[in-house]
Amino acid sequence: MRTFTRVEELTIMKVIAETLNHCNDMHEMLQTVLERLLKLTHLEAGWIFLVDEEPRYTLMADYGLPPALAREEKTPMCSGDCHCLHRYWNGRLTEPVNIIECKRITEAVKNKRGDTEGISHHATIPLGDGTEYFGILNIAAPYKEHFSEEELTLMQSVAYQIGTAAKRTRLYHEEQQRAELYERLNKVVRSLNKAEDIPALCRTAVIKGRDHFGWRAAAIYVKKNDAYIKEASIWGDFPNRMEHSPDKRAEPETIVPITIKEETVGLFHIIPQGPQSFPKKEIEVQEVLVRNLALAVESLTLQEKRREILLHEERKRLARDLHDSVNQKLFSLSLTARGVKEVIPEEQQELRLMLEDMLRLSQESQKEMRSLIWQLRPVGIEEGLSAALKKYALHLGLTLDIRMEKVPDWPGSKEETLWRIGQEALNNIKKHTGETSASVHFYETKTGVGMVVSDEGPGLEANDHLENRTLGLTSMRERAEMAGGSFSIQSRGERGTEVHVFLPHQEHRKERLE
Numbered sequence: 015m016r017t018f019t020r021v022e023e024l025t026i027m028k029v030i031a032e033t034l035n036h037c038n039d040m041h042e043m044l045q046t047v048l049e050r051l052l053k054l055t056h057l058e059a060g061w062i063f064l065v066d067e068e069p070r071y072t073l074m075a076d077y078g079l080p081p082a083l084a085r086e087e088k089t090p091m092c093s094g095d096c097h098c099l100h101r102y103w104n105g106r107l108t109e110p111v112n113i114i115e116c117k118r119i120t121e122a123v124k125n126k127r128g129d130t131e132g133i134s135h136h137a138t139i140p141l142g143d144g145t146e147y148f149g150i151l152n153i154a155a156p157y158k159e160h161f162s163e164e165e166l167t168l169m170q171s172v173a174y175q176i177g178t179a180a181k182r183t184r185l186y187h188e189e190q191q192r193a194e195l196y197e198r199l200n201k202v203v204r205s206l207n208k209a210e211d212i213p214a215l216c217r218t219a220v221i222k223g224r225d226h227f228g229w230r231a232a233a234i235y236v237k238k239n240d241a242y243i244k245e246a247s248i249w250g251d252f253p254n255r256m257e258h259s260p261d262k263r264a265e266p267e268t269i270v271p272i273t274i275k276e277e278t279v280g281l282f283h284i285i286p287q288g289p290q291s292f293p294k295k296e297i298e299v300q301e302v303l304v305r306n307l308a309l310a311v312e313s314l315t316l317q318e319k320r321r322e323i324l325l326h327e328e329r330k331r332l333a334r335d336l337h338d339s340v341n342q343k344l345f346s347l348s349l350t351a352r353g354v355k356e357v358i359p360e361e362q363q364e365l366r367l368m369l370e371d372m373l374r375l376s377q378e379s380q381k382e383m384r385s386l387i388w389q390l391r392p393v394g395i396e397e398g399l400s401a402a403l404k405k406y407a408l409h410l411g412l413t414l415d416i417r418m419e420k421v422p423d424w425p426g427s428k429e430e431t432l433w434r435i436g437q438e439a440l441n442n443i444k445k446h447t448g449e450t451s452a453s454v455h456f457y458e459t460k461t462g463v464g465m466v467v468s469d470e471g472p473g474l475e476a477n478d479h480l481e482n483r484t485l486g487l488t489s490m491r492e493r494a495e496m497a498g499g500s501f502s503i504q505s506r507g508e509r510g511t512e513v514h515v516f517l518p519h520q521e522h523r524k525e526r527l528e
Contacts, residue, residue: 026054030172034179043183044075044176051172052077052153055165059133060153061091062141062176068103069095074149082128083118090118090127098138098150107150110139110166110173113159132156139169142177148184151176188295195299198226203306212314216246219307223284224248227296231285234272234307242281243519266291270304274312282307322426341383348376398422399429403436403454410444418456424463428517431497432456432465435490439467439513442486447471447511462499462518470510490515 033050037043044062052060059078065071073091083090096117101107113135122128133154141149151173161169202222209215220232233247266289272280282304286292292300351373358366400416407414422429436454443452449471457464487503490513494501499517506512 022054026051026168027171027175029054030175034175037179038183038186040180040183040187041074043179045077047176047179048075048151049077055153055168057153057155057158059136059155060151062152063099063150065099065102065147065149071099080119080129080131080133082122082130085128090122094118098136098152101138102140102147102150107138107140108147110137110161110170112137112161112166114138116154133158135159137161137166137169139166139173141173141180143181144174144177146181148177149180192295192299195227195295196302199299199303199306202226202303206306206310209310209314211318212311213245215307215310215314219282219303220246220248223303227299228287229284230287233283235281235283237279237281238519245280268292268297268300270300272304272308272311274308279308279311336383336386341380344376344380344383348373348380351376399424399433399436400454400456402433403440406437407440407452410440411450412440412444413451414440415451415453416456417453419458422456422458422463424458428463428497431493431499431517432463432515435493435501435513435515436465436467438486438490443467443469443471462516464514464516466515467513468510472508472510 029050030047033047034043037046048060048062052058059080061076061079062074063071064074073088076088076091079088079091097114098107098111101111101114114137116134116136119130119134123130133156135158136152136154139151139153140147141151151169153169202219205218205222206215209218216234216236220234223229223232229248231248234245235242236245237243267283267285268291270282270284271278272282282300284292284300351369355366355369355373358369360366399422400418404414404416440452443449447469449469452467452469455466455468457466491501494515494517497517499515502514504512504514
């Protein structure tokens with residue numbers, strides 16, 4: 015049994031302290047300090063485990079392992095369990111244990127897997143800093159089956175030194191890793207700030223997140239009508255999150271809610287590369303990323319509203335200018351034509367006919383100008399799409415029948431598109447069919463919303479003014495296509511015409527990113 019003098023103890027503590035203070039790499043530090051400890055104490059073998067939640071542990075350092083334990087690149091030390099690990103996980107290893115018969119060596123002897131060089135037992139000392147434990151120090155020597163209290167006390171002091179230094183080193187590396195994660199986060203956030211709309215923002219978040227953080231898969235779901243719809247995804251080899259409850263999923267994942275003004279508007283779903291869950295520091299960074307994503311969504315929403323307000327104000331300004339200038343001049347022209355006609359003698363019929371044509375054209379132009387001004391100032395759309403179209407039809411002198419399954423409650427952009435197309439369709443009915451009535455049918459499916467505008471007048475084939483409709487038809491088609499939708503006209507011969515418009519929901523406009 016080895017007895018240490020006070021000088022030897024102090025020397026050992028001094029050498030260990032100096033060794034620990036010169037290392038920042040965890041593996042190098044533990045390996046070096048283990049070798050010097052064994053040399054100073056004249057022991058021949060030892061190993062250090064860093065221990066995580068059961069059953070995870072890592073062999074971080076070893077020295078003097080007998081062939082039975084060092085075989086096959088130390089496989090016996092890196093797999094399976096043993097008495098000291100079970101004691102640690104059960105919370106019973108809080109101080110040095112005098113002797114534990116080594117299960118790994120016992121199995122090696124039993125199965126004749128190599129020479130143990132006389133080692134059968136070891137002492138076990140928990141590694142910690144006094145507040146928490148995170149590892150085990152095992153020491154052994156050939157044919158040694160007992161350690162004195164003095165030896166265990168010294169080993170406990172050394173273990174405390176190792177534990178304190180290991181925690182410091184671990185915190186140092188964690189801070190380095192955290193700094194690196196936040197640098198990656200900054201790169202992703204800079205990309206988010208360049209997105210011009212919310213769909214592009216979501217695509218950027220999943221793609222750049224995968225590129226910078228190495229996720230295996232990621233998806234963003236947007237809440238709509240109490241359901242979550244996939245907005246964007248990368249590596250879509252996992253099912254829709256809403257179709258599977260978490261307890262049915264075998265793989266690790268994190269799901270971070272996207273919150274704006276204390277309301278959850280979506281979910282960010284992330285799956286790591288390996289079988290292990292994300293470390294706490296990575297989840298922390300993911301939460302910060304999602305907060306930045308929510309801020310970007312809010313900013314883009316405000317920008318869109320600001321653009322709509324500016325567009326509305328510009329339309330009102332243009333409507334005022336047309337009313338105060340062109341419309342007034344057309345009105346003056348019609349009055350002048352009427353007045354000149356009255357003073358022209360009846361025998362000058364050719365001149366009177368020219369003035370009548372001028373009067374008719376000026377009155378028609380004035381009427382068309384009033385319709386244009388009305389379109390630029392969509393009075394009533396704030397009351398709803400159907401109310402706006404009814405008011406516009408009344409302005410044109412049309413009776414409008416509106417059919418719908420339920421009151422439309424669609425995004426403003428969709429209502430604006432249908433409103434503009436509906437205006438042009440009603441204009442065409444008034445100008446080219448001679449009809450005094452029309453009908454509009456609104457409907458909604460799982461994939462989008464639609465509108466059908468119909469009349470009972472002559473169809474396109476029978477209409478002599480098709481060329482005059484070209485610009486209007488092109489405008490309607492362009493508006494529908496700009497919204498990602500479709501536009502078509504169905505002529506029923508002498509039984510009228512139908513204008514069909516369909517605008518898909520946002521999620522059905524996406525191209526797959528996988």
